[in-house]
Amino acid sequence: MEEVGLKRLTGDALDRYFGTLLDRFQVWAPVCIPAGGRYQGQDAVQYKPVSNWRDIVWDRRSDYSSREAILPITQTLYTFTGDDYREVKPKQAKDLLILARSCDIHAIRHLDEIFLQNGGYEDSFYRRVRDKIHFALMECTHEFDGCFCASLGTNDTDDYAMRLAFDDEGIFFEAKDPSLDCAYATPSDRVFANPTENELKVEFPEFRSIEEVNELKSHPMWDEYNSRCISCGACTIACSTCTCFETRDIVYSLNHHVGERRRTASSCMVAGFDAVAGSKGIRLEAKDRYRYKIMHKIYAHDARFHTGPMCVGCNRCSAHCPQLISYPATINKVSQALREIREQEVGYGE
Structure with missing residues (x-):
């Protein structure tokens, strides 16, 4: 303190x-x-x-x-008419x-x-x-x-x-x-005081190569989340660092040429968020969406910005999960899975 x-x-x-x-x-x-x-x-x-x-x-x-x-849950960015658009000024x-x-x-x-x-x-x-x-x-x-x-x-x-x-x-x-x-x-x-340590301690993994990341993606640890995660997105709405959003054009019922473009918070955990042209999805199972979220938090964000995990330890995600999935427990499982991958590599080398 x-x-x-x-x-x-x-x-x-x-x-x-x-x-x-x-x-x-x-x-x-x-x-x-x-x-x-x-x-x-x-x-x-x-x-x-x-x-x-x-x-x-x-x-x-x-x-x-x-x-x-x-970042409001819903934010109007532009208003438009048939031949013009205007940026919405901050209130x-x-x-x-x-x-x-x-x-x-x-x-x-x-x-x-x-x-x-x-x-x-x-x-x-x-x-x-x-x-x-x-x-x-x-x-x-x-x-x-x-x-x-x-x-x-x-x-x-x-x-x-x-x-x-x-x-x-x-x-x-x-x-x-x-x-x-x-x-x-x-x-x-x-x-003024802030806690200097927590009772709960989480071991965040440090990846040595993209090969380790790719091996982790196919690790069986993710399978349990197919039966547990319901892809509701509650964890990401509660998260203080999630930034996924969608933009949609809303047209007014009396004049379809007049409306507004809105940015609305969304979630990579929700089925269909990753849909591409033709409505084809990339991450079709709950475990795939959950793995994507976790790996973005602990690896992908740091790989781009080199500022560590995209997590601050508030654990609101776990508190909001209706299935009682623990984010810290998942991170510790990832660290254990990474150790298993490395032990197998040593065994193969021998």
Whole structure:
């Protein structure tokens, strides 16, 4: 735990300070959605714009990440008529202050790689929002159930404008950006803390060659997922680093020459996502789609960007799986399968 003294704000002073933040930013934070969970009567914690600091849920992991503040589930890119089209202007004029935990801030780095550094092309719709983003790092006083951020080094970050710790009466904070400091905050001996290790430890494999990757693709470890995975895509919607989407043209019923082009979140886990001309699919079985997702997270993304696995250890994917498939357990199985492949190669050499 890093020893850093934080300033204290409570009561009316905190209300005034939060009001100054709202004058400058649209503030996104995890909030409770009553009865918005998977089961009847179960609440959900999701990122939304907030206008009162008391609405912020700080003592549990959000069910979905802060990704939606940058990448909405559905986004209209263009409107068009029969002979013209126009880019839709952003509705939000203010900068965004996103209250996020370290793992979710690391996840945005992976989104940056996909949308800003992929093949020398920048997605202008992503860029115009990304340039307005500022992070307020939220403290994790303890590890949440199933987290394995320490296995990936995403349990801490210095990419923030300010960082916050909460209790029932208010906040403790440190402003790295001087413009976010508060003159009437009081000093405290509270320190900012993040877990330095997790109970759950995950062994991410390191591939030595493309031949190992290709051998792993045909390993029998994937067969069990044909009977377990139902290809619902819940894991990818909850994932903070997944970026798959579809674009569709929506025409208005009264005039089929007028409409809009939308980008909508999708999933490589859903049957038909990989369909090509003639509706022919490439990954026809659930195990093929699951293998593709896993190998993209632990190998393909790193092969392109050389920044490690496309995972931050939040484990929301496992929490959302209706079949109780554990992503960390899968990664450990991959590592074991890779050891088996290497042992066979040594045996053949002898």
